Amino acid sequence: MGLRERKKAKTRVALIDAALDLFLAQGYEATTIDQIAAAVDVSPRTFFRYFGSKEEVALAPAADAQDVFLSELHVRPASESPFAALAQAMRGAVALLREGEPEDRQRFIKARQVVEASPMIFAGQMRLMMANEQRILEEVARRRGVDDLRSQFVTATFTSTIRVGFENCTLEELSDLDGMTQRLEETFALVDEVMAPGWDG
Amino acid sequence: MGLRERKKAKTRVALIDAALDLFLAQGYEATTIDQIAAAVDVSPRTFFRYFGSKEEVALAPAADAQDVFLSELHVRPASESPFAALAQAMRGAVALLREGEPEDRQRFIKARQVVEASPMIFAGQMRLMMANEQRILEEVARRRGVDDLRSQFVTATFTSTIRVGFENCTLEELSDLDGMTQRLEETFALVDEVMAPGWDG
DNA sequence: TGTCATCTGTCATGGGCTGACATAATCTAC
DNA sequence: GTAGATTATGTCAGCCCATGACAGATGACA
Incomplete structure (x- = not known):
């Protein structure tokens, strides 16, 4: 498994974890994509390359x-x-x-x-x-x-x-x-x- | 039942019918609120006063x-x-x-x-x-x-x-x-x- | 008819989501 | 290790859904 693939998997998990923590802390609807992306130091556009919604x-x-x-x-x-x-x-x-x-x-x-x-x-x-x-x-x-x-x-x-x-x-x-x-x-x-x-x- | 109430009920049904016809004709996602509202001669904002989404x-x-x-x-x-x-x-x-x-x-x-x-x-x-x-x-x-x-x-x-x-x-x-x-x-x-x-x- | 309540339209705004394009990172072959 | 191909990422522009605020229009009622 190459570096590229490992990085992708890592980012994916990081996004999930950041999202779940934010959802639990302040609610699903109150959480924005920008917040999730910022927590992982990634652009909002990149979020949608990992998850469709x-x-x-x-x-x-x-x-x-x-x-x-x-x-x-x-x-x-x-x-x-x-x-x-x-x-x-x-x-x-x-x-x-x-x-x-x-x-x-x-x-x-x-x-x-x-x-x-x-x-x-x-x-x-x-x-x-x-x-x-x-x-x-x-x-x-x-x-x-x-x-x-x-x-x-x-x-x-x-x-x-x-x-x-x-x-x-x-x-x-x-x-x-x-x-x-x-x-x-x-x-x-x-x-x-x-x-x-x-x-x- | 007053005129106002009748009008509201009529608009509500008209919106439903127009929406369903549009959904069937071109699909749900491809249909916009603007189209539904236009079909009933109502502003998009009014649509959301009848339906929450x-x-x-x-x-x-x-x-x-x-x-x-x-x-x-x-x-x-x-x-x-x-x-x-x-x-x-x-x-x-x-x-x-x-x-x-x-x-x-x-x-x-x-x-x-x-x-x-x-x-x-x-x-x-x-x-x-x-x-x-x-x-x-x-x-x-x-x-x-x-x-x-x-x-x-x-x-x-x-x-x-x-x-x-x-x-x-x-x-x-x-x-x-x-x-x-x-x-x-x-x-x-x-x-x-x-x-x-x-x-x- | 005049006053009040309610409905409606317009405008502005935020957030979800997507396409296009350029840049940066990784992979492959030499 | 360098060059070129591949792929991931960032930026930007834009559409659509949804909501709040305000003003004007319309029906309700005395």
């Missing part, structure tokens, strides 16, 4: 996490039922984050706080999840053999489960990864209890 | 529909289980739209086409649904007696059901209300089949 920088950690989830999903064995594979992939993604760099964890937590603090960003995250859902649907349909209403329902149920599982985590002082994991397992258990056997097959 | 005018019909749904929900008998009440309220809202003015139906369909054509607006609709979900959760919690994880799950499942039911309607040439109704009933039936008895009680 102000929203994108706030959602970058979430987007990265979704990519991790998808790669986890694609290596799940074919023997698992669709929803089981999704749940296991989620556990795997969380585990990777837990074992990874502390800075990455910190960034992820900060990003989540920003998302929950601003309805604007929250909507953006929803769009991210919707885009992701299309790719998840492909995997579910592949495992079930058909892309029908039920495949869509399984996918949508998974999205809902994740959403409920992560929701209100900061509100309940469960902003750390342990709290998230626990909440997530409770929600998976609830799905298991509520659904008819073989519902996702 | 460009997005809001596109989502106005959806927001109105959600209000109708909520008022339907609040008059459902207490004897119905939470999810049954939600489903019946949805049927009621669709029925009201079906029996209402043809122009309102037309506007609703157009708005849905705009929403599906633009990821930008689609995200906005998600935010609308999330805001709505909070109010739905209150009703579910009221009926179940507790605001716990299961109440949240019931609410999220309903949101997912509606989303799956409405999704791809235009893609499948089911842009009319009949098609939507049919699709919605199929999805409700699937939920009924997949969930354990008494799951929402």
